[in-house]
Amino acid sequence: MKKVVALLTLVLFTASMLSACGGTGGGGTSGGDTYVIANIPKCVGIAWWDRMEEGNKIFSKNTGHTVYQASGDASADASEQLKYLEDSIAAGDDIITVIPNDPDACETTLAKAREQGIVVISHEAEGMKNVDYDIEAFVNEEYGAHLMDLLAEQMGEEGGYCLMVGAFTMTSHQQWVEGAYKRQQEAYPNMYKVCENVESAAGGGGSDGSYKVAKEVIATYPEVKGFIGCDMVDPPGIAMAVEEAGKAGQIAVTGTCLVSCCEEYLDNGTIKVFSAWDPSTAGQAMCALGVIVKEGGEVYDGMDLGVPGFEHCTLKGNILYGQAWFDGTAENKGDYNF
Amino acid sequence: MKKWIKKVLEYNEVKLALIFLAIVVLFSLINPDVFTVANLYALVRASATNAIYALAIMIVMCSGAFDASFAVIGSFGAYVTMYILTQNGLDPHPAIVFLISILICMALEFLNWFMVSILHLQAYIATTGTASLLKGAVLVFVSTSYIYTLPSQIGALGKTYLATAVYGSGIESQLHVSVIFIAVMYLVMHILMTYTNFGRQVYAVGADEEAAERAGINVKRIRLIVFLIAGVICGVAGILRDAVGRFSLPNPAEVVGKENISIAAVILGTGNSSKARGSALGTLLGVLLMSFISNNLILIGIPSFYVELATGVLMYIGLVGQMSNRPRRHSAKEGK
Numbered sequence: 001m002k003k004v005v006a007l008l009t010l011v012l013f014t015a016s017m018l019s020a021c022g023g024t025g026g027g028g029t030s031g032g033d034t035y036v037i038a039n040i041p042k043c044v045g046i047a048w049w050d051r052m053e054e055g056n057k058i059f060s061k062n063t064g065h066t067v068y069q070a071s072g073d074a075s076a077d078a079s080e081q082l083k084y085l086e087d088s089i090a091a092g093d094d095i096i097t098v099i100p101n102d103p104d105a106c107e108t109t110l111a112k113a114r115e116q117g118i119v120v121i122s123h124e125a126e127g128m129k130n131v132d133y134d135i136e137a138f139v140n141e142e143y144g145a146h147l148m149d150l151l152a153e154q155m156g157e158e159g160g161y162c163l164m165v166g167a168f169t170m171t172s173h174q175q176w177v178e179g180a181y182k183r184q185q186e187a188y189p190n191m192y193k194v195c196e197n198v199e200s201a202a203g204g205g206g207s208d209g210s211y212k213v214a215k216e217v218i219a220t221y222p223e224v225k226g227f228i229g230c231d232m233v234d235p236p237g238i239a240m241a242v243e244e245a246g247k248a249g250q251i252a253v254t255g256t257c258l259v260s261c262c263e264e265y266l267d268n269g270t271i272k273v274f275s276a277w278d279p280s281t282a283g284q285a286m287c288a289l290g291v292i293v294k295e296g297g298e299v300y301d302g303m304d305l306g307v308p309g310f311e312h313c314t315l316k317g318n319i320l321y322g323q324a325w326f327d328g329t330a331e332n333k334g335d336y337n338f
Numbered sequence: 339m340k341k342w343i344k345k346v347l348e349y350n351e352v353k354l355a356l357i358f359l360a361i362v363v364l365f366s367l368i369n370p371d372v373f374t375v376a377n378l379y380a381l382v383r384a385s386a387t388n389a390i391y392a393l394a395i396m397i398v399m400c401s402g403a404f405d406a407s408f409a410v411i412g413s414f415g416a417y418v419t420m421y422i423l424t425q426n427g428l429d430p431h432p433a434i435v436f437l438i439s440i441l442i443c444m445a446l447e448f449l450n451w452f453m454v455s456i457l458h459l460q461a462y463i464a465t466t467g468t469a470s471l472l473k474g475a476v477l478v479f480v481s482t483s484y485i486y487t488l489p490s491q492i493g494a495l496g497k498t499y500l501a502t503a504v505y506g507s508g509i510e511s512q513l514h515v516s517v518i519f520i521a522v523m524y525l526v527m528h529i530l531m532t533y534t535n536f537g538r539q540v541y542a543v544g545a546d547e548e549a550a551e552r553a554g555i556n557v558k559r560i561r562l563i564v565f566l567i568a569g570v571i572c573g574v575a576g577i578l579r580d581a582v583g584r585f586s587l588p589n590p591a592e593v594v595g596k597e598n599i600s601i602a603a604v605i606l607g608t609g610n611s612s613k614a615r616g617s618a619l620g621t622l623l624g625v626l627l628m629s630f631i632s633n634n635l636i637l638i639g640i641p642s643f644y645v646e647l648a649t650g651v652l653m654y655i656g657l658v659g660q661m662s663n664r665p666r667r668h669s670a671k672e673g674k
Contacts, residue, residue: 046482129606168643202645204592206584212384216636219371219380220505236486242585246502246510260486288399 016048035094035294038283039069041082042101045051047260048279055283067287078102083108088118092143095119095290119294126319132293135285137277137324139314140172144179146325147255150273151180151226154252158190159225162217164210164238166231167201172196173230176256180228194221200234210237218245229255235274238329239265259333266330273329278309278336281324284309289320293324354623355623357656361630368638376503376511377634385629386516386582387593390575392600392621393527394568399604400616401564402544404461405447407469408572409597413590414472415442418575420485420492420586426588429489446472447569448562455561463620476588485586496581520622523571528618540564541615546581569657603628607658627656 039047039056056067070087072080078101088096090114095099096118100106103125110120111130122131139144151161163180165173177197184191198217203209209234218224218241227242229235235257242251248270257274265271288305292298301315309324328336346352366373391409398405419439423430446468446549453464488496493652499512531537543560551557579593580586589595607620631652635645 034466085429136525195636196641196643202632204596206583206587206591207585208387208567208579208590208592211583212633213636215380219377219507219509219511220369220637220639222505222509236585243508244512261484 003072016051018023024166032305033290033295035089037065037067037095037097037284037290038084038088038091038093039067040071040081040088040096040098041069042071042099043073044069044071044175045073049336052279052283055278055280056287058280059284059287063287063291065287065291066332076107081274082106082109084331085113086283088322089113089116092116093118094156095121095287097121097123097286097290097292098131099123099184099336100128101177102124106130119290121283121290123286128318131318134319135282135310136319136321137282137309139321140175140181141182142321142323143275143325144176145183146179147176147228147275148183150254150275150327151252152184152188152191153224154254154272155191157188160192160194160221160223161226161228162194162214162224163220164213164227164229164231164234165199167205167233168197168199170230174175177214177228191234194224200229200231200237207233207240210234211241212237214238214241215245217245218242224251226252227255229253229257231256231262232256232276235271236262238258239270243270250275257328258338259328259336260338263333266333269330273327275325275327277325279338281307281322285322285324350608351617351620351623354627354656358623358627358630361627361652365630365634365638371505371507372634372637374503374505376505376509377637379501379511379513380504381519381626381630382520383512383514383582383631384624384633386514386520387579388596388600388603388629389520389622390571391593391597392522392603392625393523393599393618394571394575395597396538396604396607396616396618396621397527397531397564397571399601399608400544400569401540401561402547403561403564404465405450405565405568406462406465406597407446407450407472408568408595409595409600410469410472410589411443411446411569411586412572412576413572413579413594414446414476414576415439416580417476417485417586417588418442418480419577421481423489424485426486426674429491432491432495434663435489435573436577438665439577440570443573443576444566444569445507447565448568448599451562451565454565455558471534473589473594480588482588486584488580488584488586492577492581493584496584512523514582516582519574519578523574524618524622531618536563542616553588599628602623602653606653628653 041052056069070084081101082105085098085106087107096113098106098120101124107130113120113271114130121130122128122134125134126136128134130291153165155161163177165177198213200210200213203212210229214227214237225322227238229238235253235255239253242248242253253271254274256276258276262271262274284307285305288307299315303313304311305313309320314321326336362373371377391412394617395405416439419435419442421434450465450468454461455457483560495515498515500515501513503511505511539555539560542553543557547557579590601625604616604621606624608616626657632649635648640648
């Protein structure tokens with residue numbers, strides 16, 4: 001009896017293997033140039049990744065490739081994400097676009113994927129080894145310089161300003177303020193920092209921390225005419241402090257934010273413009289790059305992925321940088337409603 | 339006269355007030371803007387939430403128990419309330435908003451009481467469990483999103499100011515309406531703890547549970563009331579945080595994870611003596627001292643990097659300054 005079961009299992013197993021191979025092979029020949037792309041973000045079910053899924057759909061509609069998004073729920077961790085990567089490898093997908101929770105933990109699995117000929121594109125994961133390319137929305141210093149441009153324009157290119165980071169330990173924030181400061185020194189000689197950079201964490205973190213720190217900076221340096229807040233929670237906190245100081249309209253507030261966080265201040269004009277990047281275009285860029293690599297196309301410095309913000313990419317090693325920030329204002333807030 | 343001074347100095351609150359005053363004078367010498375009405379208003383606004391949360395942990399600590407979950411409970415109650423209201427498009431009178439939050443928080447503190455007083459679990463462990471349970475539950479079962487548009491009447495409360503003062507530089511500072519909440523709640527708690535039989539029973543339970551039991555005090559009942567009062571306070575503090583901050587989110591970073599600020603304020607106000615006990619006045623001074631230090635370091639020109647360091651150093655000075663209380667209190671007791 002046991003032998004029969006074992007034999008049956010073997011037969012079934014072989015059959016399924018064969019059919020699986022047949023499936024992939026068939027897909028390759030009959031489908032021509034259409035691929036299956038698995039988009040595996042850190043998690044699913046939150047606004048940010050839902051927005052990326054919108055980008056996947058746009059790409060799918062424009063190109064005919066199949067893109068699906070799968071990952072653990074919002075409370076999931078790195079190991080949950082690995083399961084979805086394994087599933088995608090087992091399903092024989094052609095391209096994987098991944099935003100790893102823990103880049104190091106993904107390396108082994110992604111190496112396995114590449115051995116099977118799957119093209120792997122990562123995002124928000126500079127320095128990964130077992131990927132074909134990593135895509136970043138922008139070079140951090142350039143983004144910082146852009147924030148400074150926004151601020152300088154509102155300040156009439158003169159006066160004192162203050163740079164706020166979420167915490168001094170956040171690498172990306174530090175790179176942004178570095179870029180911003182460098183830009184100011186090069187391009188705006190009539191502007192100056194009223195004080196050393198501040199961190200909203202010192203005020204207890206969150207928007208409340210940003211508020212407290214900004215309020216103190218305003219009280220101490222009444223000549224301050226502008227703020228850049230790096231953390232998503234900073235601009236609303238700073239804006240509240242500016243309003244309470246009776247300085248709305250006189251002190252410019254900008255930085256990284258989202259419409260959902262600062263709509264009130266966009267509407268009343270305390271924040272005229274903020275900057276951020278759009279996961280929708282990042283998702284499209286990953287898919288586009290994946291297809292190019294899969295088809296053996298060339299990836300080079302200055303290439304155009306045909307996605308807004310990724311028209312003139314910078315290649316450094318295996319990292320491709322775009323300039324994919326957008327500026328949110330009261331007028332265009334409907335386009336970036338996330 | 340000398341005796342009189344000595345007697346006054348025995349009160350921990352007096353000592354703390356003197357330390358506070360010394361730091362204010364020191365800071366004012368560096369930047370005169372520190373000692374202005376405008377800056378006082380800023381201090382009130384900055385310490386509002388902590389001041390009220392500190393009352394909750396104070397009464398629990400006075401009863402000899404502990405609650406590591408008060409900040410999470412308050413935040414949970416407020417967020418769930420705001421979530422329900424905004425999801426259903428409701429905009430009730432602020433009193434009703436507070437009431438919903440208070441009821442949620444009372445229910446959760448009842449759970450704490452059940453674990454501590456009925457199941458006899460170690461209070462710190464049990465309430466830490468409550469805290470992490472709620473922190474996760476709110477994300478899994480309620481929502482992860484920030485609520486930026488509060489019910490309009492709560493939003494309006496957050497923007498209600500009683501007075502405006504101006505710094506020397508012309509920068510305005512507003513006296514936030516939360517000062518009324520702080521004043522009323524501290525006054526009520528002060529009367530409750532100092533002048534009522536219930537207050538004395540709480541201290542008795544806190545000093546020696548067994549002795550209190552033998553003296554005929556229903557310890558379980560006293561603790562139940564204590565935890566329920568803590569629930570009321572948390573419910574108010576949670577909503578007030580949302581109103582003042584103008585948005586609601588699960589586990590706000592300036593509250594959850596910063597419980598030690600409120601706890602430290604209570605301990606500062608309690609004094610170092612092992613026989614010392616918490617009081618509303620001492621807690622208020624403790625909160626004000628801590629908020630004052632951390633909110634005026636930029637004003638006196640200390641770079642942001644040093645804020646945490648300086649806060650720690652000044653807290654040590656505060657605690658060491660109170661140390662001299664210990665022998666004095668002891669001898670005073672012996673003298674009786």
